[in-house]
Amino acid sequence: MRDRSACDDVLVGIAVMNYPVPDLYCSSDVRQNYLKIADMVVGIKQGLPGLDLIVFPEYSTHGIADRRDDPGPPLTEAGEETAVFAAACRAAGLWGVFSVTGGCCRPDPGNAVVLIDDRGEVVHRHRHPVTGPAGSEAPGDPPRAVDGPKGLRITLAICDGGPHPPAGCQVCGAELVVRCQGSPDVPVDDQISAARAMAWMNLCYVATVNTVGSDGVHTWAGHSAIVGFDGTVLGRCGDEEYGLQYAELSPAAVRAARTERVRQEWALRGAVSGFAGSAARGHRRHDRRVSGRAVVTG
Numbered sequence: 625m626r627d628r629s630a631c632d633d634v635l636v637g638i639a640v641m642n643y644p645v646p647d648l649y650c651s652s653d654v655r656q657n658y659l660k661i662a663d664m665v666v667g668i669k670q671g672l673p674g675l676d677l678i679v680f681p682e683y684s685t686h687g688i689a690d691r692r693d694d695p696g697p698p699l700t701e702a703g704e705e706t707a708v709f710a711a712a713c714r715a716a717g718l719w720g721v722f723s724v725t726g727g728c729c730r731p732d733p734g735n736a737v738v739l740i741d742d743r744g745e746v747v748h749r750h751r752h753p754v755t756g757p758a759g760s761e762a763p764g765d766p767p768r769a770v771d772g773p774k775g776l777r778i779t780l781a782i783c784d785g786g787p788h789p790p791a792g793c794q795v796c797g798a799e800l801v802v803r804c805q806g807s808p809d810v811p812v813d814d815q816i817s818a819a820r821a822m823a824w825m826n827l828c829y830v831a832t833v834n835t836v837g838s839d840g841v842h843t844w845a846g847h848s849a850i851v852g853f854d855g856t857v858l859g860r861c862g863d864e865e866y867g868l869q870y871a872e873l874s875p876a877a878v879r880a881a882r883t884e885r886v887r888q889e890w891a892l893r894g895a896v897s898g899f900a901g902s903a904a905r906g907h908r909r910h911d912r913r914v915s916g917r918a919v920v921t922g
Contacts, residue, residue: 635872636776637674642836642846642867643684658705662712669716676773679721681833682806714744719773737804750780769798776875799878800829808842824855827882829873853878
């Protein structure tokens with residue numbers, strides 16, 4: 625869907641996908657999965673020539689490692705999957721956000737996502753805080769905006785953002801918040817409402833992507849969505865596996881909307897200040913008249 629507020633021809637095509645929770649047990653499983661994702665990147669670009677950015681959810685690359693499992697040695701080398709994704713983005717001429725999270729499948733257990741540009745370079749890497757026993761916590765990254773496709777300013781977030789939620793995205797200049805999540809048992813309506821509220825409050829586009837499926841204990845609902853800066857849902861998946869939604873975003877429209885909101889806020893402040901000043905002057909004149917009469921009467 626095209627953002628109806630688009631006011632020029634410079635549009636950024638974005639797609640979000642309901643990726644099923646992969647069930648991976650060995651290194652060959654992991655490699656087959658991220659090679660499949662790379663093939664999908666190239667194929668989807670061929671089907672959607674206007675696509676500039678594709679987003680995959682948290683845990684989509686390496687699956688979810690149960691804390692009760694014996695971690696053993698990592699199943700992939702550091703940066704192995706990133707190199708494959710970079711080659712796919714370069715071949716397709718496409719930007720992508722990918723999960724590099726996976727518990728025992730990764731040399732580093734931290735949750736992280738990467739933004740790779742159409743030249744195959746990692747433009748931004750965002751890490752989510754790792755919680756654990758006292759002394760084993762790892763800090764996450766605060767929100768940071770970077771230049772994305774066609775100059776659209778992008779910030780990345782994972783789940784709730786930890787101690788650095790992206791509520792201040794407008795302060796750091798982001799025009800699109802990409803929120804990757806793999807949280808199970810999240811009410812669908814709450815997920816969409818949160819994305820709409822974030823978009824409206826910060827005047828930014830929001831792409832929220834979630835995994836889909838079940839591992840027999842938990843359920844991931846999917847319903848990945850793209851939300852306009854006015855809170856309008858531009859595209860929303862259901863609970864189907866590999867569901868895809870596409871929308872076109874306008875950097876000029878969101879910038880114009882921010883300028884207009886600032887103008888309105890300053891106009892309102894001026895009106896309120898003017899009213900307050902007039903009221904104060906009126907009170908002072910009234911006080912002088914009352915004081916004068918009091919003196920005459922005395």
